[in-house]
Amino acid sequence: MSGNGNKRSPLVAEKRYPANGTAKKKPAPKKTPRKKPAARRKVAKQAKPRTLLGWVLLPFKWAVRMIWAVSWRLGLVVGMIIAGFSFYFAAQMPPVQELIDGRTRGSVTMTDYRGEVFAWRGDQFGGMITVDTVSGHLRNAVIATEDKRFYRHFGISPRGIASAVRINLREGRGPLSGHGGSTITQQTAKLLCLGVPFDPTKWESEADYENDCRQGSLWRKAREAVYAVGMEIAYTKDEILTIYLNRAYLGAGARGFEAAAQRYFGIPAMALSPAESAMLAGLLTAPSTLAPTSNLQRSQNRAAVVIGLMEAQGYLSKAQADDARANPATLSETARANTASFFADWIMRSGPESFTRNTTEDVFIRTTLDPEIQAAAEEAMISVFETEVREGSEAQAAIVVMSADGAVRAMVGGRNIGETGAFNRATQANRQTGSAFKPFIFAAALDLGLSPYMMVDDDPACWKRRGTSDWCPENYDREFKGPVTLIQALAESRNIPAIVLSEDVGRELVRNVANGFGLHGDLAEGPALALGVSESTLLEMTGAYAGILNGGSQVTPYGLTDLRIRGDNEPLMDAQGAGIGERIIQQQAARQLTWMMTKVVEEGTGTRARIDGWEIAGKSGTTQGARDAWFIAFTGDYVTGVWMGYDDNRPLSGVTGGGLPATIWRETMTRVLDGKTPTPLPMQVPERPAQSGILQSEGGEVLDQDILNLLETILPN
Known part of the structure; x- marks a missing residue:
């Protein structure tokens, strides 16, 4: 162990530890003096001279820097504002359920008499x-x-x-x-x-x-x-x-x-x-x-x-x-x-405003509409105007079909079928009624006990008018037939006998009867009352004829059966107060008048309305100058009224109540009655008296003294 393979000198204490316990310091390196940078370095730090293009672009660069400096700060501010408002709106949001139905008004859903929906109004x-x-x-x-x-x-x-x-x-x-x-x-x-x-x-x-x-x-x-x-x-x-x-x-x-x-x-x-x-x-x-x-x-x-x-x-x-x-x-x-728009509009106008036009609830209205009858009326209107009326004609027509109690089953207010909110000529057009008014004169006379076989004078006659020349009316055919029965006078719609009868019965009584049957307009004061110079709507006239069919009682046309609010089982209102009202004339008088009106269809001015196998009673009407043409008639079940004319009151060309209106009536009712068993009319054939007097104009004698005595006790002087 005396040597190591590397021939190193042994480590002795003197070399392990410095003398006096202090390590010997190495001499500090000499500092090398730092050279000064060359002059060319100073030149490199100097700005490069700008070219002409640089001077031109300098303002734009400055502007871009300014815009960027402003825009990102502005964007940050705008973003914070948007975020703030967004969170504000978020905090104000109500529960989802409160936002589902935002309507401020309600809706009206209408069903027909069977409960089937046929029309909607308002926002559903x-x-x-x-x-x-x-x-x-x-x-x-x-x-x-x-x-x-x-x-x-x-x-x-x-x-x-x-x-x-x-x-x-x-x-x-x-x-x-x-x-x-x-x-x-x-x-x-x-x-x-x-x-x-x-x-x-x-x-x-x-x-x-x-x-x-x-x-x-x-x-x-x-x-x-x-x-x-x-x-x-x-x-x-x-x-x-x-x-x-x-x-x-x-x-x-x-x-x-x-x-x-x-x-x-x-x-x-x-x-x-x-x-x-x-x-x-x-x-x-x-x-x-x-x-x-x-x-x-x-x-x-x-x-x-x-x-x-x-x-x-x-x-x-x-x-x-x-x-x-x-x-x-x-x-x-x-x-x-999309049918019955006119009917639905009528329900909306005639119903209670708070539950129709201004309802805030969802309302369900059950009506009297019969969709099959409505379709029949619409088809009849279209068919007649396509086949019987010249192309391009602006003439209009209206149809109303109702039951004897006044329940309206169909309504067509014009040729624009299906248009919502259109002018309804069946309910909104007040037009002169012409000879369609005459049944109420005869109703007043029969109610007094006069016989349908009574004779009335059909001769030229004049009536005095204050402050102007005498009024000398004519019959439509400009002929005079002398004495005729009340039956013939009504069937042929003769003007002179109607005026004579009205004057002798008394205009006031005639007005009362007409008002009682539902004609509420201002009725004429003079003798022209008998010729239908007063105005009425088709709905009112059809309702008045329904009064004759049901035996002489007042009829109020109606279309609303009951009204309910969504979710309620009990109706809020019904048709109470509509339909048949108080009696206006005796039932016998109404039955005799119905029989007389069948002669209008069988042999008078309404022959175009005949339907084989059915008893039909009705009356035509044409106003002065043929500005209005009417035909209103009834079977044992339905009363149907038809009006035709121009909206601007122009005269019709070659049209009378017994012409196209009667044709529309027949086309409508042929479809309505198809497949049904004929229902007899509630009428009474009057007994022929042993002798009959003659009512004459201008103070002429009444030959039947019994009738004269009756009139003297009832009529004003």
Whole structure:
């Protein structure tokens, strides 16, 4: 162990530890003097001389730096403000359930006498639906059509806005005109009017309120975007879509997809097929224009576009899309019929205002409408004008069909069948009645006990008028037949006998009888009363004839059977007070008058109205100058009135009450009575007296002394 293989000298204590216990310090290295940088380094640090271009660009570079410095700070501030307002709006959002039905007014649903729905008025709401309770096809159709990135954005879609601006510019519009690039969330914000409730003191109507909500100013768009972000913070995507599905307007008064599904297809929203879903989603762009009740073909074309979008986005397979295109959605039978618009409008005008025109509740009204009779009247109107009236004629007509108790079964107020809110000539047009008024003169006479076989003078006669020349009327045929029976005078609608009878019976009594039967207008004071110069509506006249059919009692036409509020089992009101009222003339007089009126149809001016196998009683009427033509008649079950004329009161050309109006009457009732067993009329054939006197004008003698004595005891001097 005396050596190591490396021949190193052994480590001794002197070398292990320095002397005096202190390590020997190494000498410090010498400092090398630092050279001064070369002169050329100083030259490199000097700014490079600017060129002319550099001097030109210098202000722009400075401006860019300033803009950037300001803009990012401003953007940060604006972003903080937007975020603040968004969170503020989010904090104000109510529960979803409170936003589902945003209507300020209610709706009216009308059913026929069987309880089947035939008309809607106001904004319909079918009840709350959610994303989970509607057809998956409907949910997919709405997203594919309106906002394919709905589940991926935060309320606004910059890509959608940029795309909309590009499309608007390409189509020659302003960047914000036309396509808006709005997301479903933004559209929902607009439907909610950005949380501003309707205030009747600020807006004159709900329509003004909604128009204000839809304005597209830049400021409005900015507020809409902020509110949309607030909705995204407050609600889930499904909750936002639920609000949208319930509040979107889809035409024909349908608010929400449940109401639209019921309105157009008669099924709930959960049962919609791909084709039906595509049609409803397609309505969102232009509800009133694209509504299938307005133009079914246009609505189907739009649905085909939606089906293409659903296929392109993977919501439908090619086979499903092809099937939906090959079998487009169609309207339900009820929606397709779109009948009885005039009847429904009449119910809305005549019903209690607080439950019809201004209702805040959802109201259900059961009516007296018979859809089969309504269809018969509409078909008759169309048929006669297509085959009997010259092309281009502006003449109008109206039809009313009612039961003997005044229950209106059908109503056509003009040739514009199916138009909602149109002028109704059956209820709103006050027109002179002409000879259709004459049955009430004969009713007054028969009620006094005069015999239908009594003779009345049909000779030229004049009546004095104060301050002007004498009035010397003529018969329609300008002939005079001398003494005729009351039966013949009525059947042939002779004017002179009607005036003579009215004057001898007494105008006041005639007016009282007419008023009693429901003619409430201002009846003429002079002898012209007998010729129907007073005005009335077709509904009133038809109701007055119903009074004759039911035995001489007053009839108040009615169409409302009962009215209920949605959810209530008990009716709020019914038809109490309508229908048959107090007696106006004796039943025997009414029965004899009915028999006399059958002669009008069998051998008088109403022969065009004859229907084989049926007893029909009626009366024609034509006013001076043929400005109005009437035919009103009844069978044992129904009273039907027809009026024809021009809205501007022009004379008709070659038309009398016994002409086209009687033809329309026959065409209507032939359809109504088809397949039914004839019902006999409640009439009484009068006994022929041993002798009859003659009523004469201008103070002529009444030859039957018994009748003279009767008149003297009843009539005023």
